[in-house]
Every structure is written in structure tokens, then in C-alpha cells.
Amino acid sequence: MKNKVKITALTLALIVSMASIVGCSNNSSTSAEASVSSNSSIESSIESSIGESSVSESSAEISSETTSATESSVSSNSSAVDPVVEERSYSDEEKYKPQPTKFSDYSYYPAVNGYEYSGNTSKVTIPSEFTKCPGFYYDNNVKEIIVPETVTKIPKRTFSGCKKLEKLVILNPDCEIEGGILPKDSLINIYCYFRSDKTIPKQRLLGLQGCGKAFNTLGSHYNGKNFDKYMHDLAEESYE
Known part of the structure; x- marks a missing residue:
């Protein structure tokens, strides 16, 4: 009878030990999977960030190119010889007086929107x-x-x-x-x-x-x- 009790106790101890080992193994596997999952999440986050950065840079480049093209178009369509004097506002008295221009030998007359050799x-x-x-x-x-x-x-x-x-x-x-x-x-x-x-x-x-x-x-x-x-x-x- 005592032998049977010992065998049963040993059997139970063995079962408990195996269960512990299996549990540790499962925990280890779960941790590894969690770690892999975490790494994948981090990689996805980094890729997403890089992607957004690239899109942002591309948008900035397109915006810059569009701005440059617009400025170039405005510049090429401008008929002003000297925009500084042609596009500013003048008082009634100033309109009939010669205004200095970027050309030292030419004056601008606002009243007639014309240039004169001086x-x-x-x-x-x-x-x-x-x-x-x-x-x-x-x-x-x-x-x-x-x-x-x-x-x-x-x-x-x-x-x-x-x-x-x-x-x-x-x-x-x-x-x-x-x-x-x-x-x-x-x-x-x-x-x-x-x-x-x-x-x-x-x-x-x-x-x-x-x-x-x-x-x-x-x-x-x-x-x-x-x-x-x-x-x-x-x-x-x-x-x-």
C-alpha cells in the first residue's frame, strides 16, 4: 500500500514538473512572438514615417517648382520696363514730374506712362x-x-x-x-x-x-x- 502511495506521489510530481516546463516553454514562445510583433510594429512605424517624410518632401518640391514656374510666368508676362517706378502710386503733383529709373539716362513720367531720354x-x-x-x-x-x-x-x-x-x-x-x-x-x-x-x-x-x-x-x-x-x-x- 505504501508503495502505491509513493508511486502516485511521484507520478503527480512528474506531471506537475512537466506542466511547469510546458508552461515555461509556452511563455517563452509567447514572449518571442510578442517581441517579434513589437519589432514588426516598430518597423511599420518607421516605414510609415519615412513614407510620410518622402511624401512631404515631394509635396514641398512640387510646391517649390509650381511657385517658381508661377513667378517665372508672371515675370515673363510683365510688360513693365522698370516695375519699381511704374507700379508705385503717385500724388497728383508727382505725376507730372520726371521720376528717376534704373536707367541713369531715362526718366519716367507717370501721367503718360512713358519714358524719356534725359x-x-x-x-x-x-x-x-x-x-x-x-x-x-x-x-x-x-x-x-x-x-x-x-x-x-x-x-x-x-x-x-x-x-x-x-x-x-x-x-x-x-x-x-x-x-x-x-x-x-x-x-x-x-x-x-x-x-x-x-x-x-x-x-x-x-x-x-x-x-x-x-x-x-x-x-x-x-x-x-x-x-x-x-x-x-x-x-x-x-x-x-
Whole structure:
């Protein structure tokens, strides 16, 4: 009987021991799984953070590129020669006074939204920023004026103050020239592009028939021999 009791006790002890071992094993496995799960969660969090950072950086780059493109578009569409003086507000008194510009020899008049040459040099090359030729309305020492290709229009009386002008060069073959741009009765060497067919010189630029009418409209008398002497076709000769 005592032997049976001992065997039963040993059996129970063995069962308890095995259960403890299995429990430890299960706990170990659970801890390992929990650890793996935790690591996976951390990795997912890091990947998510990296992904969000990349998206954020991409958004910032796109935003920056869009901003740059917009600024470039605004800049290219702006017709202002000097935005600082053209876009500011003026009092009634200031509107009729010459305003200094980024071009030392040119003043801006707010009342007419126009520029005027205010220098005193003998040879003038108009800055390429101008699309409409600035005025030379008052007496000056200018003897030669070069109008760049960027200028698309020369308004009436533009060079009326150039009493000493000897040479005018117009480099844009499609420049619009209004009548009476030169001092009255002046004979000035003019370099520009004639009509390709040469039948009616300057008709393309002036929109008029005949040499006499055309050049009287310019403000001078270029006809007959005077025409051959003072008019120079840039397609055939240099103005240098």
C-alpha cells in the first residue's frame, strides 16, 4: 500500500514538473512572438514615417517648382520696363514730374506712362528692355541712335528733340513706325530694312504709297537723289 502511495506521489510530481516546463516553454514562445510583433510594429512605424517624410518632401518640391514656374510666368508676362517706378502710386503733383529709373539716362513720367531720354551723350543705344521707343523730346547732343530689335513701335515725334541727329538705326525689320518721328526738314542717314521687292521702299514699315509721301510722314524730305543718298538698306550694308 505504501508503495502505491509513493508511486502516485511521484507520478503527480512528474506531471506537475512537466506542466511547469510546458508552461515555461509556452511563455517563452509567447514572449518571442510578442517581441517579434513589437519589432514588426516598430518597423511599420518607421516605414510609415519615412513614407510620410518622402511624401512631404515631394509635396514641398512640387510646391517649390509650381511657385517658381508661377513667378517665372508672371515675370515673363510683365510688360513693365522698370516695375519699381511704374507700379508705385503717385500724388497728383508727382505725376507730372520726371521720376528717376534704373536707367541713369531715362526718366519716367507717370501721367503718360512713358519714358524719356534725359542724357546728353552723342551716341545712344536704347536698352533692350524697351519694347516701345522712349522719347527724345528736348534738345540734346545726340548724333546717333540705335534702336534694338526688341523695340516694336516708334511713336510719333519720338526723335523730335534731336536737332543734331545724323544717324538713326532701326534693327527690327517689323518695327511699327508712326509718322513724324524726326525733326522737321532734317536729312538724316537712316539704316533699316527695305521691302524685299524694292518696288516701294519702306511701304511695309510706313504703310504709305510713294517715296515723297512716306518720308514726309517721317518728318523729313527723302525723295529723288536724297533718298538714294540718305536711306540705307540693312539687308545690303552694315551701319557700322
